[in-house]
Amino acid sequence: MSTLASGSAEGVAGRRGRAAVAWRRLSRNSLSLAALAAILLIIVLALAAPLVAPWDPDAPSAEDVLQAPGWHHWLGTDIYGRDQLSRIVWAARVDLLVALAATAMALTAGCVLGALAGYRGGLVDQAVMRAVDTIMAFPAFILAMGITAAAGNATANVVLAIAITHVPIYTRLIRSEMLRVREMEYAEAARTVGNPQRRIIFYHLLPNCFPPVIVQATLAMGFAILTVAALSFIGLGIQPPQSEWGAMTAEGASYIVSGEWWIFLFPGLAIMVTVLAFNLVGDTLRDLLDPRMRGVV
Amino acid sequence: MTPLLEIRGLDVEFATDEGVVSAVDGIDLGVGRGEVLGLVGESGSGKSVTALAVFRLIRPPGRIVRGTIRFEGRDLLLLPEDEMRRVRGAQISMVFQSPRTALNPLLPVGRQIARLYALHQGCAPAEARRRTLEMLGLVGIPEPERRARQYAHQLSGGTCQRVMIAMALATSPRLLIADEPTTGLDVSIAAQILDLLRDLGPRTGASIVLITHDLAVVAGLCDRVAVMHAGQLVECADVRTLFREPAHPYTRALVRSIPRVDREATMEPVPGAVPSLLAAPPGCRYAERCPEVLDTCRRTRPAPIALGPRHEVACHAVEAARAAAPRR
Numbered sequence: 001m002s003t004l005a006s007g008s009a010e011g012v013a014g015r016r017g018r019a020a021v022a023w024r025r026l027s028r029n030s031l032s033l034a035a036l037a038a039i040l041l042i043i044v045l046a047l048a049a050p051l052v053a054p055w056d057p058d059a060p061s062a063e064d065v066l067q068a069p070g071w072h073h074w075l076g077t078d079i080y081g082r083d084q085l086s087r088i089v090w091a092a093r094v095d096l097l098v099a100l101a102a103t104a105m106a107l108t109a110g111c112v113l114g115a116l117a118g119y120r121g122g123l124v125d126q127a128v129m130r131a132v133d134t135i136m137a138f139p140a141f142i143l144a145m146g147i148t149a150a151a152g153n154a155t156a157n158v159v160l161a162i163a164i165t166h167v168p169i170y171t172r173l174i175r176s177e178m179l180r181v182r183e184m185e186y187a188e189a190a191r192t193v194g195n196p197q198r199r200i201i202f203y204h205l206l207p208n209c210f211p212p213v214i215v216q217a218t219l220a221m222g223f224a225i226l227t228v229a230a231l232s233f234i235g236l237g238i239q240p241p242q243s244e245w246g247a248m249t250a251e252g253a254s255y256i257v258s259g260e261w262w263i264f265l266f267p268g269l270a271i272m273v274t275v276l277a278f279n280l281v282g283d284t285l286r287d288l289l290d291p292r293m294r295g296v297v
Numbered sequence: 298m299t300p301l302l303e304i305r306g307l308d309v310e311f312a313t314d315e316g317v318v319s320a321v322d323g324i325d326l327g328v329g330r331g332e333v334l335g336l337v338g339e340s341g342s343g344k345s346v347t348a349l350a351v352f353r354l355i356r357p358p359g360r361i362v363r364g365t366i367r368f369e370g371r372d373l374l375l376l377p378e379d380e381m382r383r384v385r386g387a388q389i390s391m392v393f394q395s396p397r398t399a400l401n402p403l404l405p406v407g408r409q410i411a412r413l414y415a416l417h418q419g420c421a422p423a424e425a426r427r428r429t430l431e432m433l434g435l436v437g438i439p440e441p442e443r444r445a446r447q448y449a450h451q452l453s454g455g456t457c458q459r460v461m462i463a464m465a466l467a468t469s470p471r472l473l474i475a476d477e478p479t480t481g482l483d484v485s486i487a488a489q490i491l492d493l494l495r496d497l498g499p500r501t502g503a504s505i506v507l508i509t510h511d512l513a514v515v516a517g518l519c520d521r522v523a524v525m526h527a528g529q530l531v532e533c534a535d536v537r538t539l540f541r542e543p544a545h546p547y548t549r550a551l552v553r554s555i556p557r558v559d560r561e562a563t564m565e566p567v568p569g570a571v572p573s574l575l576a577a578p579p580g581c582r583y584a585e586r587c588p589e590v591l592d593t594c595r596r597t598r599p600a601p602i603a604l605g606p607r608h609e610v611a612c613h614a615v616e617a618a619r620a621a622a623p624r625r
Contacts, residue, residue: 121357122357184398185393185394185395185398185399186398186399186400186401186402188349188354188393188399189391189393189399189400189401189461189464190401191352191354191385192352192354192385192386192389192390192391193385193386193390193412193413193416193464194382194383194384194385194386194387194416194417195382195386195412195416196382204401204404207403208401208402208403
């Protein structure tokens with residue numbers, strides 16, 4: 001009895017210990033800590049946009065046109081006299097939401113397709129993977145451009161376009177994880193107790209495929225934000241007057257020569273900081289979840 | 298009375314790049330009601346494959362080529378898949394070799410057991426939970442409420458194996474197949490687990506097939522023993538007969554390989570290694586390792602002959618010796 005009790009006590013300590021180790025490694029790395037803080041800050045700003053933004057983001061003002069950053073307009077105004085700071089804060093909502101929705105859609109589709117392909121093998125695997133190969137044959141951005149250009153650039157189509165270009169990443173990743181997990185003894189155990197195949201795949205095995213997928217999804221979030229901005233920059237993404245970082249950068253680009261640098265610089269910085277932050281957090285997560293790093297304290 | 302499980306002429310093959318591997322070759326095996334049968338052999342002798350074949354869970358590239366597996370009078374190999382699924386877990390269940398990896402790492406152990414009551418007995422969550430705690434208590438786990446909420450990595454190996462056994466017996470199966478249930482455990486915990494199986498088998502009325510390479514475990518637990526070598530069944534006898542009068546040269550070698558401290562006899566390992574099952578020769582697969590090999594051994598496969606009421610052996614040499622001295 002005592003051996004059983006002490007064994008479990010070790011188990012609990014081990015679990016807490018792992019969380020502690022993860023936190024210690026994270027806090028030692030001030031760069032990833034800053035990145036995490038940046039993401040949280042951007043999310044809070046986006047959620048609290050109506051409270052935080054000092055001005056109405058879409059209200060033009062004839063007397064405030066093209067003001068340099070100053071006391072009234074911290075980040076200046078654009079050619080319609082709209083406050084840049086307010087627009088950047090409101091744009092965070094759009095960019096994050098589109099990226100998040102696209103990632104969620106791609107992740108869901110990738111999980112279903114990858115799990116089926118990996119577990120079933122054979123014809124299902126062939127069909128899914130060849131379809132995925134077809135998508136991957138196109139450069140991702142060109143494909144996203146094509147989809148928004150063909151389907152019309154409503155926000156929903158932007159989400160769909162980015163989701164479609166991201167599906168192959170998740171499908172291949174989940175499939176390879178599933179190939180590993182389906183041979184585990186707990187998979188065999190789930191089969192011997194008579195679970196239906198659907199339940200074995202999606203309830204017992206899929207969650208065990210998740211650790212590398214979480215890393216990939218974090219990295220892909222950054223890439224999705226970049227794609228939204230890029231599509232909007234060339235006019236195929238989010239449409240004006242809706243404020244969006246890429247579209248704002250595009251508007252500002254034509255004023256660089258005439259000296260109004262703040263119009264493109266600040267939305268550009270917003271894109272850069274956000275994407276960088278997601279990439280840094282993704283890299284840190286990869287290190288933390290890497291099985292080879294688990295034993296290392 | 299018909300046996301609970303009756304395997305006849307079972308062949309299982311695996312298609313590999315080098316050719317077809319015959320993992321199980323024409324096995325005949327019966328398990329009586331309430332009986333504890335030991336299935337013994339070296340690694341790679343086809344014990345686990347035989348067990349999975351009973352569940353009809355041989356996955357590609359493996360397949361069951363021919364044979365019948367009658368369970369409670371029905372041929373499992375002919376059942377539609379959804380009926381077979383109702384047999385798995387409900388009437389036949391399995392205990393695995395490494396209990397920690399056989400439990401899903403992301404689900405609390407209690408939930409994994411409760412699931413079985415919902416799946417096979419249509420229990421509501423509260424009822425399933427109540428029965429789960431009862432079952433965990435039955436297999437000797439203290440504080441079942443707390444344990445049920447924990448995950449496999451928080452439990453010791455012995456506790457994990459108790460959970461596995463609780464899971465296997467949860468739905469009162471008629472047959473429990475335990476595949477090396479004590480191999481991953483240290484000796485004292487292994488003894489507790491074996492006691493548990495010995496105790497719970499008769500109590501729940503389940504027959505047990507105990508797969509092991511450890512003859513000491515067999516001696517302590519089983520009524521009858523079947524010895525496998527390279528996918529073939531070489532001898533089957535009740536446990537006393539097998540240890541006192543092993544007939545097949547391989548069984549004799551196995552019995553001699555048990556370490557003894559009470560006698561001067563030195564431990565002798567079985568000579569040679571399990572032969573490749575790739576394009577296996579037509580005769581007895583033990584022929585290349587056998588000290589008593591005859592010419593016929595390499596050409597034809599020995600048919601099982603009865604040496605006693607519950608003693609069968611498949612060996613040309615034994616047959617020849619009996620023909621020479623029929624009185625013995």
